[in-house]
Amino acid sequence: MSALTSKVAVITGGSSGIGLATAWAFIAEGAFAISADINAPEDDQIDFVKTDVTDPDSLKHMVDTVVAKYGHIDALVANAGVAEEKADVADLDEANWQKVIDINLTGVVFTNKYVVQQMAKQDTGGSVVNMSSILGVVGGPKSQAYSAAKAGVANFTKSQAVTYASRNIRFNAVAPGYVNTPLLKTLPKATTDAMVGKMPIGRLAEPEEIANVIVFLSSAKASFVTGAIVSVDGGYTAQ
Ligand SMILES: NC(=O)c1ccc[n+]([C@@H]2O[C@H](COP(=O)([O-])OP(=O)(O)OC[C@H]3O[C@@H](n4cnc5c(N)ncnc54)[C@H](O)[C@@H]3O)[C@@H](O)[C@H]2O)c1
Incomplete structure (x- = not known):
């Protein structure tokens, strides 16, 4: 039986x-996975x-819905x-800055606020993995809100890790390099070609590779890991 069963x-x-690859990776471990998405x-x-993660009422509704169906x-x-x-x-572009930060x-x-409220109420511990990025670790050219947001996620996560460690709620962040997902398809081809050149593994990562790290960090096998910023898929360290 997996540590994540049920x-x-x-x-x-x-x-x-x-996120979708992560849902499937949880299911493969016998867990229930719920996509909270627009x-x-x-x-x-x-x-x-x-x-909608920018809307507190939507997040509260999501938590209530999941707890009503699954109990925890x-x-x-x-x-x-x-x-x-x-x-x-x-x-x-100020509007674009605000949208990406939001x-x-x-x-x-x-999202952490409303889900951790629920975990604290249950008093059975829990795991939070927040999504940072290599661009939150190193500076990417012409990247503003994205780099700032992802660096913010990394340090926010470290802060929560030390706050909640004694209550057995673990916080980690992952900081992937470039991953082959629909998000990259929103960028010009010249940009994605340049990304491949920056990857030490010589290719984009696949979503499943990141999902496996996230699921490991979420499992009891990783109960000693708290506050780690895990850089996955051989993300580059300099531009
Ligand atoms: N693809 C990469 O190279 C890469 C690298 C590092 C980090 N990341 C990060 O990984 C995460 C997932 O990205 P992905 O590449 O899988 O992209 P994706 O576009 O495939 O998935 C993003 C998902 O977020 C959802 N979403 C967007 N706005 C939302 C909102 N307001 N509320 C709820 N859901 C919303 C979208 O509907 C979509 O399903 C992102 O945080 C991204 O910044 C991606």
């Missing part, structure tokens, strides 16, 4: 890319609660995120 995992942005997954085998929440993967329009800061940073914090 555990309940909420994955924001679980309807696509890394969009339904194409695959209706994944349980889904329509959720054991794991959160705060993964929902969007790409940004790259530009020099002198040409920053989803990629504030959305992670709000």
Whole structure:
């Protein structure tokens, strides 16, 4: 029996890319996986609660819905995120800045708030894995809100890890390099070609590779890991 058998995992942005692969990886371990996303997954085998991570009422509704159906929440993967329009800061589009910060940073914090409230009420511990990025670790060219948000997620996660360690709620973040998902398809081809050149493994990572790390961090096997920022798929260390 897996350490995750019958555990309940909420994955924001679980309807696509890394989040969808993570939902399947939890299911493979015998866990229940719920995608909390603005969009339904194409695959209706994944349980889904329509959720906007920027909206506290939507998050509260999601937690209530999951608890009404499953009784508890054991794991959160705060993964929902969007790409940004790259530009020099002198040409920053204020509305785009706000949108990316709202989803990629504030959305992670709000999701942590409402799910951790529930975990604390259950008093049975839990695991949170937040989605950072290699761009939150090193500076990427013309990346503003995205780099700032992902660095914010990493340090927010470390802060929560030390706050909740004594209550057995573990917080980790993952910081992938470039991953072959629909998010990259929103970028110009020249940009994605350049990304491959920066990957030491010589290719984009596949979503399943990141999902396996997330599920490991969510499992009891990783109970000693708290506050780690895990850089996956051989992410580069310099531009
Ligand atoms: N693809 C990469 O190269 C890469 C690298 C590092 C980190 N990441 C991060 O991984 C996460 C997942 O990205 P992906 O590449 O799988 O992208 P994706 O576009 O395939 O999936 C993102 C999901 O987030 C959902 N989403 C967007 N806004 C939302 C909102 N307001 N509320 C709820 N859900 C929302 C989308 O509907 C989508 O299902 C993101 O946080 C991204 O920044 C991606």
